[in-house]
Amino acid sequence: MSSIYRYSALASRMQPSPIRELFQMIRQPGMISFAGGLPDPSAFPVGPVADCAEVLARDGRRVLQYGASEGYPPLRDCLIEMMSDRLGYEVPPDQLLVTSGSQQGVNLAARVLLDPGDVVIVEAPTYPGTIHSLRNAGARFATIPCDADGMQVDLLPEIVENVETATGLRPKLIYTVPDFSNPSGACMSLERRRLLVAFAAELEIPVFEDDPYGKLRYTGEAFPNLKHIAGGAPQVIYASSFSKVLAPGVRVAWTVATPDLVRAMVLMRQGEDLCTSTVTQALVAEYCRRGHLESHMDKILDVYSGKCAAMQRALVQHLPSGAAHWTEPEGGFFFWLELAKGSSHELFDRAIAEKVAFVPGGAFYPDNDEQIGEVHTGDRFARLCFTFADEESIDEGCRRLGRVLGG
Ligand SMILES: Cc1ncc(COP(=O)(O)O)c(C=O)c1O
Incomplete structure (x- = not known):
């Protein structure tokens, strides 16, 4: 794109945040998003x-x-x-x-x-x-x-x-x-x-x-x-x-x-x-x-642990056996799936068609040419955030993911 401005070397080197770019794609009606690392807005302590x-x-x-x-x-x-x-x-x-x-x-x-x-x-x-x-x-x-x-x-x-x-x-x-x-x-x-x-x-x-x-x-x-x-x-x-x-x-x-x-x-x-x-x-x-923070923490620990367990159950139930491996997290926001075969980038396109979103693993590694020594890439991995969606959507989203992985 032509511009009247002469950008700095740094501005020319900058890359868009892969996750923020995804947000544009997943803003579709009916989409279940495990993509953004977002807290549950219904748990925000708006009144206090x-x-x-x-x-x-x-x-x-x-x-x-x-x-x-x-x-x-x-x-x-x-x-x-x-x-x-x-x-x-x-x-x-x-x-x-x-x-x-x-x-x-x-x-x-x-x-x-x-x-x-x-x-x-x-x-x-x-x-x-x-x-x-x-x-x-x-x-x-x-x-x-x-x-x-x-x-x-x-x-x-x-x-x-x-x-x-x-x-x-x-x-x-x-x-x-x-x-x-x-x-x-x-x-x-x-x-x-x-x-x-x-x-x-x-x-x-x-x-x-x-x-x-x-x-x-x-x-x-x-x-x-x-x-x-x-x-x-x-x-x-x-x-x-x-x-x-x-x-x-x-x-x-x-x-x-x-x-x-x-x-x-x-x-x-x-x-x-x-x-x-x-x-x-x-x-x-x-x-x-x-003193609100302590009671709020108790509340979100309860909500998020329920959602974490719901995603674990749904993944076990809906993903075809052996299609992916993961360790159930003990806290935080994320499941990290390792696919048995194929690339998570390619899986992402098919998942979007099924109206379920996650972040392909490549987003979490520096580019190959920025790495010194042994190069690691995330092509086989997918990040699923469990805190944002409600439990029903977690189940349905994992069902859709299972269909994509089985197809
Ligand atoms: C590991 C890590 N560090 C930093 C941040 C940025 O957090 P903040 O909203 O405090 O800037 C995030 C947000 O997702 C994160 O996951």
């Missing part, structure tokens, strides 16, 4: 959040003003309290940054830590929003395979060595979603968590622990966060978000990092959004202050 807007009447002159780049103080107080429970130590205020979604946390960290050509180790598969941010920062990727216990951490030293041989560079960062990975739903075992924290210290490569799903565990026992295992040590950067446990529309999340990294991220954001919306931070702070 609306009541919390009372904070505008009480403190409107502050709430409607620009806020500090580090975050709105009452929300920061709630987060520090929440984090001491989760991370096992009291996070000093200069180690906390409120961000506009954890997507911004990843993006700011990428932009202050990476120079074009730097290498980041990501899980294969991984969250495409992070691939996007890292790509924008000019990163190249080394991928580390995952199984039902998450990242195969024991391969890390060899991968680091291979990257060094191929590029002359030590990887700058390791990115992981240890709890209920998007897309694989896998949870990293305790042994691997300990090993990863130890390797990160030994190899002097920081780990970005992205944790939007950790509190959404439906069965089994929780493992400590990497940042907790590291005793708060600087080699683990921790990020989490209200998007999956409250509502993504508030765009409120946070990062815990060293004071110098927080400061660098603050300076970077001062060139973009200045601060996270003070209005939504105040709403979230009020929501937490009134």
Whole structure:
């Protein structure tokens, strides 16, 4: 397309988010979507959040003003309290940054830590929003395979060595979603968590622990966060978000990092959004202050565990035997199906014709030519989100998928 503008090299390199593009295709009447990683909107606590807007009447002159780049103080107080429970130590205020979604946390960290050509180790598969941010920062990727216990951490030293041989560079960062990975739903075992924290210290490569799903565990026992295992040590950067446990529309999340990294991220954001919306931070702070988050968590754990079980039942019942393999997730939002044969991309076109949507696995891997060393691709995999559709639609959607797989 011709344009009067002369775009930057970065803009010319940018690629559309594969998932956001899918949304256009699946907006058809009668479509059952397992595609977007969306919370159930019928579970949003609309009434209590609306009541919390009372904070505008009480403190409107502050709430409607620009806020500090580090975050709105009452929300920061709630987060520090929440984090001491989760991370096992009291996070000093200069180690906390409120961000506009954890997507911004990843993006700011990428932009202050990476120079074009730097290498980041990501899980294969991984969250495409992070691939996007890292790509924008000019990163190249080394991928580390995952199984039902998450990242195969024991391969890390060899991968680091291979990257060094191929590029002359030590990887700058390791990115992981240890709890209920998007897309694989896998949870990293305790042994691997300990090993990863130890390797990160030994190899002097920081780990970005992205944790939007950790509190959404439906069965089994929780493992400590990497940042907790590291005793708060600087080699683990921790990020989490209200998007999956409250509502993504508030765009409120946070990062815990060293004071110098927080400061660098603050300076970077001062060139973009200045601060996270003070209005939504105040709403979230009020929501937490009134003690609503705990009861809401109980509610969504109940709803989502029911949906997770419903998808497990429906897949077992409707998919032709042996057509796909998967591990039932213990939490989070996703099932990750490995097809016994064929490509999930090709399956996607047939599924859309049957009015059921999922995300083909390729979306969760960097492009082949961006990967250094062994190249991993997702052609045989499909991500199914179970939190958005109702249980009846989950059953019907899996029935349709079964027809497509059997046809
Ligand atoms: C692993 C992971 N990280 C980050 C995000 C972005 O979350 P937020 O809405 O907080 O920007 C998502 C959203 O799906 C995600 O799955």
